[in-house]
Amino acid sequence: MSEAARPQDQATTSKTAGAIEAARAQGRAAFVGYLPAGYPDKETSIAAAIELARNGADVIEIGVPYSDPVMDGPVIQQATTEVLARGFRLPEVFEIVEAVVKATDAAVLVMTYYNLIDRMGAEEFAGRLAAAGGAGAITPDLIPDEAREWIEATDRHGLDRVFLTAPTSSPERVAKIVAASRGFVYGVSVMGVTGARDQVSDAAERVVAAAKGVGAERVCVGLGVSTRAHVQEIGRYADGVIVGTALVAALRDGGPEAVAALTAELTGARAAR
Numbered sequence: 001m002s003e004a005a006r007p008q009d010q011a012t013t014s015k016t017a018g019a020i021e022a023a024r025a026q027g028r029a030a031f032v033g034y035l036p037a038g039y040p041d042k043e044t045s046i047a048a049a050i051e052l053a054r055n056g057a058d059v060i061e062i063g064v065p066y067s068d069p070v071m072d073g074p075v076i077q078q079a080t081t082e083v084l085a086r087g088f089r090l091p092e093v094f095e096i097v098e099a100v101v102k103a104t105d106a107a108v109l110v111m112t113y114y115n116l117i118d119r120m121g122a123e124e125f126a127g128r129l130a131a132a133g134g135a136g137a138i139t140p141d142l143i144p145d146e147a148r149e150w151i152e153a154t155d156r157h158g159l160d161r162v163f164l165t166a167p168t169s170s171p172e173r174v175a176k177i178v179a180a181s182r183g184f185v186y187g188v189s190v191m192g193v194t195g196a197r198d199q200v201s202d203a204a205e206r207v208v209a210a211a212k213g214v215g216a217e218r219v220c221v222g223l224g225v226s227t228r229a230h231v232q233e234i235g236r237y238a239d240g241v242i243v244g245t246a247l248v249a250a251l252r253d254g255g256p257e258a259v260a261a262l263t264a265e266l267t268g269a270r271a272a273r
Helices: 015-025 042-054 074-085 091-103 114-120 122-131 148-157 171-180 203-213 228-235 245-267
Strands: 030-036 059-063 107-111 136-138 160-162 185-188 219-222 240-243
Touching: 015 030, 015 059, 015 107, 015 160, 030 042, 030 074, 030 219, 030 245, 042 059, 042 091, 042 245, 059 091, 074 245, 091 107, 091 122, 107 160, 114 122, 122 148, 148 160, 171 203, 185 203, 203 219, 228 240, 228 245, 240 245
Parallel strands: 030 059, 030 240, 059 107, 107 136, 136 160, 185 219, 219 240
Antiparallel strands: none
């Protein structure tokens, strides 16, 4: 059986799976924190990502700014719009990833719309990401049916590839997503864009169960997570909890120090000094 057909059992070679399994061994769900690349500037974005790791994040998502972010809510859209306005270019993300990897033990993924990978070329993008020490990529708008080139490139470079499954995904679609993913499956808890919400959707647990039911070893849940209570609730049934908007708002309002404090609060860790 090819690696693409059974990727989720590759904990020994997948950086992301390794981080999630290490958290599981400690009796907890992994904490996955998202921040946009280059926001509010390159050095500050690196410092903020390092604070994520120092305060309990097991996996770090570095979001690549994009002009038409169909999945992102207003907080993240505003942040990435500012980054693009200052002249951000794609190669900068590899420099950011490399700096964060060198400074932390966290698995570092990029989250990007596939058009950016396609324009650079799947092979070049995967090669540069691997050279920077990145663990892999989350591609929210790419479906496995159209991902052959990306799957082949990530296989060649030993990168994780994370596909998304949603409450509306059919059983057949979920099975394809699980088979194509490597590292973990991203469970979307609500339909719509990212953003902090008061309550966790009751669909989140069903999304995890559906993916587990067709063989997923690791499912992380995101969209709407903003409090310690959310993290604890999702951690009961998911392998990882993904937080984005709340962290971006903290960075906007208080810089890396605010990211450190919020991460420590969400993970239950004491803020690093």
